[in-house]
Amino acid sequence: MSTPVEKHLYVIMWPNYALVGSNLPPAEFGKHYTLGSSRYFHGQVVFAEIDPEYRHPFLNIDKYIDEIRPNAAGRPKRTKFIATYRVLEHVDLEALRDLYVTSTMGKVLRLKSEPYEKTHDPGYLRTFQELAPMRTIVLSWMTPPEFGEYITDPEQPKSAPKVLFNQIDFNIDDFLMQLEADPFHKSPIPNVHPQKLREQILEVRANPDKRLKGISLDAAFGQMAFTQLRTGFWIAHHKELLFYPIPTLEQLKDEHWEWYKSLD
Numbered sequence: 001m002s003t004p005v006e007k008h009l010y011v012i013m014w015p016n017y018a019l020v021g022s023n024l025p026p027a028e029f030g031k032h033y034t035l036g037s038s039r040y041f042h043g044q045v046v047f048a049e050i051d052p053e054y055r056h057p058f059l060n061i062d063k064y065i066d067e068i069r070p071n072a073a074g075r076p077k078r079t080k081f082i083a084t085y086r087v088l089e090h091v092d093l094e095a096l097r098d099l100y101v102t103s104t105m106g107k108v109l110r111l112k113s114e115p116y117e118k119t120h121d122p123g124y125l126r127t128f129q130e131l132a133p134m135r136t137i138v139l140s141w142m143t144p145p146e147f148g149e150y151i152t153d154p155e156q157p158k159s160a161p162k163v164l165f166n167q168i169d170f171n172i173d174d175f176l177m178q179l180e181a182d183p184f185h186k187s188p189i190p191n192v193h194p195q196k197l198r199e200q201i202l203e204v205r206a207n208p209d210k211r212l213k214g215i216s217l218d219a220a221f222g223q224m225a226f227t228q229l230r231t232g233f234w235i236a237h238h239k240e241l242l243f244y245p246i247p248t249l250e251q252l253k254d255e256h257w258e259w260y261k262s263l264d
Helices: 026-036 144-151 172-181 194-205 249-255 257-261
Strands: 008-014 018-022 046-050 080-083 096-102 108-111 126-132 137-140 163-168 212-216 229-237 240-245
Touching: 008 026, 008 126, 026 046, 026 096, 026 108, 096 240, 126 144, 137 194, 144 163, 144 229, 144 240, 172 194, 194 212, 249 257
Parallel strands: none
Antiparallel strands: 008 018, 008 046, 018 080, 046 096, 096 108, 126 137, 126 163, 137 212, 163 229, 229 240
């Protein structure tokens, strides 16, 4: 009896945006997409696996699912693109499984979702990075759940039905003090001039009622150290929230050493 062929469905959310089918399990898929694909690029990949039984009429999965099979020589189908437009908004959060982050060397870190139960003190200015489908960096007084609900509110002009985002670990007070001492101090946010960043911070601090202040029209994921990210990744849909915590630095070294040492 022949062994059943595994068929996986992945939502790639960084650096491109697509629903892809594959015979490869997550670790092999991440390695192939980072290192072995003809679409090779230098950088990290973020993708999530979804239930292979999930269907949505917009995504037209059944049209392509039979093409996710090994060829005549038995070589597995590595990537079969199913959709590249409005993918995440048509995937129910219940269908999303684990989230995966590859290093530039093709090693894959698996992140499992957990309830987000952290309590927050008021008056803390956060730096959020939207990764899919929008790609911006913003300053906000909102907590992650509040931010997720806000940017998926259809009444807001800069919103999407579902959004993947994370938080940059950015000590604003330290940055302002260092910039005061050295006007040529490097910006912690890639492609954002330090003096411009200072102006944006002071503008938001002067207006506590301001919900958002954009500081970059493009996300900087992959241009900064992975350890510069804070807490985890979120996928928001109005009041619904999927949270994928990032291991601490100690956990990365102790439990995910192969992945950690492959970071550049």
